[in-house]
Amino acid sequence: MRMSGMVGPVFSLLASGGHGPSFLGLAIYLFFVLLIIFATMTLAKKGLSSRVFTNVFAKLYEQLYLFIENMCVGTIGPHGRKYVPMIMTFWLAIFVGSFVALFFPTSPTADLSFNLGMALIAVFYVQHEGISTHYAELRKQGKDPVTAGVVGFFRHISHFSGPKLGIALIPITLMIFVIEIISEMMKNVSLSLRLFGNINGGHQAVEAMNELGSSVYIPIGNFLLPIKLLTCVVQAMIFTLLTCVYISLVTHHEDEHAHEAAHAH
Template sequence: MGVIGESLRFSQSPMMMIVAAILVLAFLYVGMRPAAVVPGRLQAAAEICYDFIHNMAVDTIGPEGRAFFPFVFTLFFFILAGNYLGLLPFSFAFTSHIAVTLALALMVFCLSIIVSLKVQGARFFAHFMPAGAPKALAPLLIPIEILSFLSRPVSLSIRLFANMVAGHVMFDMFAAFTIMLAGLGFFGDIIAVGPVVINIALMALELLVGALQAYVFAILTCIYLREAVAH
């Protein structure tokens, strides 16, 4: 971001986050502005997005899911926009940094704990001892259950981060192959087309992975919240 960015400690990552947030808001605002009974293309797209997340939240969490719908919606489209913005040339995928994904995952984790404690109270802690297990095994089972519970934000964040990093490393590698092959002379020039074709195919794969990872993040958020609101 140059001298100004350096003095403000403002890097590409927060800039792309702001761009992602503005894009999502603009999409919804511009899409829904006509508010027509028979929607146009953009409005239909915005309504489909709304319905998709709304159904996901209500189907997974249950009737209480309506309260968490804005949170899940924001999370899904922020991650989706981040993943897709990262695919543009000269752009930056902020979801490929573990700091960002871990912050998002910890936010989900803390929210689910707070909701659990509020809904279930002290019974929340009873979940750490599987019902029906022998009491003698408690010293072994409780640490395992706690570790399994604590691994949630880690798996949530590592999955998104690792998928985005792996995709971008593959782009980088095949692009580097093209440059290396182009240095080999005439035949190298011909073979160098290969990695470019592979990169185009990878771009399609990354479009799938970007949507899928945002979906998995959102659905896991819903699953954790369902457990939190379950009585």
């Protein structure tokens, strides 16, 4: 099926002609991923009652939690501990979602639709957090909920218009606003395409190298598996790290205000 112009490649990526899993296949792989996450979590919970963690899964999840917490607090700031559950969910979904490809033919993260779904969730969550920080600030100042919600929403939107310029520079503010909106939209694309490209590229490299060694019956491509494992960790980390950076960009003003208040007193 040929389509003209720019629609072609995007459409063929979305329809996953040949390479990625079909929709049912994706659902089955997702079921696998969820099963692995829930099973390991349940096993980890069993070790929580003992004074020292002897359970392997409990230890693993403890280290993972410490890593994520360190990343959140380091990137977002002291109020970053609030976002640990969300970030850890993303990390687990991406890591286990890519990790299954080391044992099965493909993985959910090698499909663009799954990644785009996660990126959409991340970006809309960031917007929600931006609005709700303004809301909390305004509520603290004694505004009623409806006013705080509306004003908070518009204050969040006004962040897109860049620095405050004079009345004569309104066209420039408008242009900045449009560009910022577009860049906000492109965050979805960049997050999802990066993950999809890295994971799918790894699969295709393995396939190509297996093809290379097929005449001597040696699956050379499988020697790439350690690199793929590294890719799983790094991509999960980059996705969550960028989400943290986006969150810190929209919720940072809280700290500044607190500092200003501290200086004023």
